[in-house]
Amino acid sequence: MEEPQLKRMKFNWTISSVLDAVYSRGPELVDAIVATVNDKRSLAMFMREITRLLPIPEFGHLKRIHGTNVLLTRANDVEQLDNVVGYLRQKGLSEALVEQVKQIRREMVPREAPILRWQYEIASQYWPCKFHPDKYLETLYNNDMFSCEQTKFHIAVMEMCLKLSDKNRNPSIMVDPRDGAVVTVAWSQLHRHPLHHSAMVAVDNVARSQSGGVWNTDDVTETLNSVRDSLKSVQCSGGDCGNLDKYGPYLCTGYDLYIVAEPCLMCSMALIHSRTRRIFFHRMSPETGALVSRVQLHTVKELNHHYQVFRIH
Secondary structure: OOOOOOOOOOOOOOEEEOOOHHHOOOOOEEEEEEEEEOOHHHHHHHHHHHHHHOOOHHHOOEOOEEOOEEEEEEHHHOOOHHHHHHHHHHHOOOHHHHOOEEEEEEEEEEOOOOOOHHHHHHHOOOOOEOOOOOHHHHHHHOOOOOOHHHHHHHHHHHHHHHHHOOOOOOOEEEEEOOOOEEEEEEOOOOOOOOOOOHHHHHHHHHHHHOOOOOOOOOOOHHHHHHHHHHHOOOOOOOOOOOHHHHHOOOOOOOOEEEEEEOOEHHHHHHHHHOOOOEEEEEEOOOOOEOOOOOOOHHHOOOOOOOOEEEEEO
16 A cells, blocks of 8 residues: 655644633632721731631632731621621621721622633632642643644644545544554444444554454554554654553553544543543534534543543644
């Protein structure tokens, strides 16, 4: 078989992270009861007493003191502002501190802890927040997670998928990210069976390489060898690959899947069960896509495995 040649990079390719919508939302605000303390020298005592007597677990991400202002409690704990002083006395706040409370009012505060720095900066305009930056999440949000060498490799593999699509429907390539080795190639074979989508065939091909596999599908040996030859000159620095380094190949554990079209729900779930590490796709599937278009399956917290998703476009 003639070796498929890599297309030249004619376009300015972009690799974008597909993240949970929570990373794109500004802070949701909720009412809280706030007061100003007359004597700032009593703030330390205020902090000790309200922490002990007026805990607010759901506001654990908020600082209780802001200048001479004190976050007293949730707005729904007290029906009327006129009842706040009585509420404080009922909770056991010392009379000396109660007398310091002035300008009782409602203010909007962030309901949840900010995750990214830009969310923190907006949230802090309403009320000071505790914030512990996650550098990796920041790089994902800013689409700055790959080195130049890694970016070239990801684009080269996707270009190979696109080249294979000249003769095959929705090709995919499974890669071992430790060294960039191509584990298998696949494409949709719906003429054989309705379940033989590209990603499903790729998973079965990987299982076949591990003395498993159950489907009767096209022989990919010749295409696989040609793709390996074409990509062998493209450098790959995979770095730490988690469970793949620890346990070695098991199904698709730690592997990366490159596929032309966004996988459907069936394929996306199969890739979760097979423990795929990352999915790179090129074209969205508006009617059936389960990573962007219809749902974001990889963001469902209740699942016991989560892969990362990127779009190369």
